[in-house]
Amino acid sequence: MKKIAFILVSLLVAACSSTHKADTAAAPQAAPQAAPQTAASPAPVSATPAELAASKLAAELQGLEKESVYFDFDKYAVKPEYQDAIRKQANFIKEHKNDVVTLEGNADERGSEKYNLALGNRRAAAVLKSLERLGVPASQIRTVSFGKDHPRLACHEEKCWKENRRVDFEHKLN
Known part of the structure; x- marks a missing residue:
């Protein structure tokens, strides 16, 4: 990365660093130019x-x-609407044999630290099983649980809790 x-x-x-220098005094005025260059459209860099x-x-x-996979409160079953996202991840990982993906399980703030770490782990494991069913080798997948320690949103209401109940994908190309 x-x-x-x-x-x-x-x-x-x-x-x-490549700038377009125009010397208007030396340019012939008789021949019309097709499209003048402006500062907003620099010369293409090959x-x-x-x-x-x-x-x-x-x-x-x-x-x-x-992309993330989101979960219902106190649940770790992967919902059908996230199968396409998981399929995209699986296709990329299978195409790139040097890729190792870490599945980062997360939970909202409700519940004890120990409980949320276990829940984040179960969520990451559920996504791992989905990836394996799609043919991703286990050697290319790692899991970690952050429990409630990595919230995406920090308010104390459902709209934030909903964002925090997730598994994130962290890719590392070796």
């Missing part, structure tokens, strides 16, 4: 195929890591 971030930063720096592939992979990973 650090390599991908480095490549993206390098591309951005390269794009920002990227190598490897850089383009790395950029595409980084964007795909970012999209996958934004």
Whole structure:
């Protein structure tokens, strides 16, 4: 992931450092120009195929890591509406044999710390079983439970609790 971030930063720096200099005094005025360049549209920067592939992979990973599987209160069964998200994750992991995904189980603030750690673990295990059923090797999956320690939202009402009852996907390409 650090390599991908480095490549993206390098591309951005390269794009920002190349400036378009126009010498209007030396340019002939007789010939009309097709489309004048503006500061908002810099000259295109050509990227190598490897850089383009790395950029595409980084964007795909970012999209996958934004997806979560949500659970009902005090439950750890994967709901049918999350099967497509899990299928997308499984397809990516199977395509990238160097990917190891960590399933991060979370719970809302209600209940004891011990109970919520166990619940987060059961939620991560449920998603793990779903991935394995789709053909993802167990060697590419890790699980961890954060219990109630990593809330996405911090209010004390259902709209926040609902966001905190989830499993997140953290990918690491080796």
